[in-house]
Amino acid sequence: MNAPNTAQPAIPNDYAAYPDARGRFGDYGGQYVPETLMPLVHDLDAAYAAAKADEGFQAELADYLIHYVGRPSPLYFAARLTEHFGGAKIYLKREELNHTGSHKINNCMGQILLAMRMGKTRIIAETGAGQHGVATATVCARFGLPCIVYMGAVDVERQKPNVFRMNLLGAEVRPVTSGSATLKDAMNEALRDWVTNVHDTYYLIGTAAGMHPYPAMVRDFQAIIGRETRAQILEMEGRLPDAVVACVGGGSNAIGLFHPFLNDEGVKIIGVEAAGSGLDSGRHAAAINGGRPGVLHGNLTYLLQDREGQIEEAHSISAGLDYPGIGPEHSWLHDVGRATYLSATDAESLDAFMLLSKLEGILPAIETAHALARIGDIAKDVGKGGIVVLNLSGRGDKDVNTVAAHLGRTI
C-alpha cells in the first residue's frame, strides 16, 4: 500500500500489536530505502528482535539505565503550576534529570548495546537541538566507539553549547549545508554516510521515525518513560491519569510516554506540535496539523510538503522540533482517533518556558515548553479532581541563548 486510504482506518483491539510484520502502523511506516540499505535494515530488524527477546540484553540495559542514566526519573507533582491554572493536578515526568539532560539517552543506551551486539565499530547519528547528538556522543565515549554526528549548519549555529559538549565527549560534528541545513538535511546526510559505509557502521537514529524497525525500536527503548509513569501514578494517586501530554518532534518522548497507556481507553493521549509563527503563517513544523501523508526518510507518514510532493522546510524556535515529518505511529494514532495533536507557537512556548522557570524552578527545554504551552488548557479541560501527566523531556540550559535573543538580551 503506497497511498493512504481515504476511508476511516480500523480501530485496533490491541495497540501493542503494532507495527505489523511489514513495519506498518495501519498504512504508515514501511521501509522506503535505497536497495543498498535493504539488507542492512533487515539485519537490524532481526538483530533487534533477538535482543528484545534476550533477557540478558534487557538486564544489561536495565542496569545501565539505573546506574549510568539515573533511572527511574521522578514523577513530580507540580503544585504551583497546578494552582496557577486551577484545573486538574499536573504531574511532571522528570526526564530532564536523566544523565545528559533529556529523554534521548534512554534510546541511545539501548541502541549502543545493540550496535555492539551486532559487532558494529563506527556510530553515526543526526541531531537537531544537539540533545540526541550529545546523548549519542556520551554512550560512544562510555563504550569507546568512534562517533560522527551530522548537524544542520543552522542548528550548529543556534546550539553552540551542545556542539562543544559533543566535541568534549570525543565526537566529530559534521555541519550539513545542503537543503535547509537543519534536522531533515542532517538525516539525509547520515543516510548517505550509512549507504557509503555499510560494512562497519551503525546508524543510531534519535527519534521514533525513519524506516522500520527504527520507529518500533526507539519507541520500545523510550517506553520505559510510560511504564515508570504508570507505576508511579498508581502508587501516588491509586489510579491512572486522565491525560498524558508530550511535545512531538519526530515523536520519541511522546510515544515513549503514550505507548503503555494506549490500551487504557480512559487515558487521553495528547501530543503538541510546533506551530512556529502560527499554523496559518506557513512557517511551522506541525506535520499532522499542517501536512499530509507522503514518504520521506524511509517511511510513509504525515509531512510538510508542497503540491508537487517536494518536502517543505519546517520552522520552529526549537531545533529539536524543526522537522517536516513525524513518526509513523503518531500518524496512525491520529487517523484512528486514539491521540489528539495540538500545537503551540514559538511565542506561546517562550511564555511557557518563563512560567515553569518562575513557578517550579525548572528550566524546561524549549521543545518541552511547547507541551507546557497547552497544559493549562488541558488541565482546565480535564478539570479539578483530574490528573494529567506531562513529559518534561529535557532541561532548558541549552536554550538560554535562544531565549535571551528573543527577549532582546545579550548574555
Place this chain on the structure above:
Amino acid sequence: MSKSRIEARFAALKAEGRAAFVPYVMAGDPDAATALAILKGLPGAGADLIEVGFPFSDPMAEGPPIQRAAQRALSKGMTLQGTLDQVRAFREGDQTTPVILMGYTNPLITWGLEAFARDASAAGVDGLIIVDTPPEESGPLADACDAHDISLIRLATPTSDDARLKVVVARTSGFVYYVSVAGVTGVKEADAEAVAPQVARVRRASGLPVAVGFGIKTPERAAAIARVADAVVVGSALVDEVAEAVALNEDVTARVLSKVAALAKAVRLARQDLATV
C-alpha cells in the same frame, strides 16, 4: 510499445556486439529550455538509452553533483508535469530511443501511482527507476507499471547476496541496474574488475541485460565497464558539466553533448579495442 522499445534497443546492441551508453540528465537543469535542447541532442551525440532524473528536494542516495542539479532544476520551477512535457517533446522527434525516468517516490505518490504510470506511458516514458522504493514496498507501483506497459527497473547493489537478488529481480523487466559501489552517486569510483563477476551474477539471476552506474566519470572508466556490462550509465559527471558551463557562462548544451559524445565513443570502441589487443 514501451517495454518493447527497451527490448528492441538491447537486441540491436547485442547484434552489434557492443554495450549501450546511457547518459543521465536532470529534467529542467539548468532550465527547461536548455534541458530540452540537451535531451533532444543526446541520441545524435551517441546515447543509446536515456535516463531522465526528476528532481526531488531530499534525494537521499545522491552525492553533491546530483543534489545540486536537483536544486537548480527545482529553483527554476521544474515539476513532474514539466518532466513529462519534456519527454513528450522529445518523443516528437525520436520514436526509438528508450527513456527511463529516475527519482524518488513522494512526487509519484502525490500524483497517484496508477495515474502517473498512465500519463508517463502516454508521454513516451519506457521505464521507471524509483530509488527509495525497494521490492518490499513496490507492489502497487509494479501493478501500475504493468497496467501501462512500463518497465519497473530495479537496482542490484554490492550488498545484494544471492537470496536478495532473487527478490530484487522479481517483477522487473527491461534491464537491471547494478549500482557498482556501496555509496551515493558521484563519489566513489567503480572498479571494472570487481564489477565483472557481479554483472555476471545479476545477469544469471535476472536473465536481463545489466546496466552499471554510480561512479563512472571518464571515457577510460566507461570503456572498461563497457567490456563487462550491457550498458554504462554516467550521471554525476554530466550534471557537473552543466554546473561548470553555467559557472563559466559557456554554451551548456554544447558542453554536455560533447562530453556525451566522448563517453559514447569510448563505449562504442571498447570491445573493438579488446578484439585487437
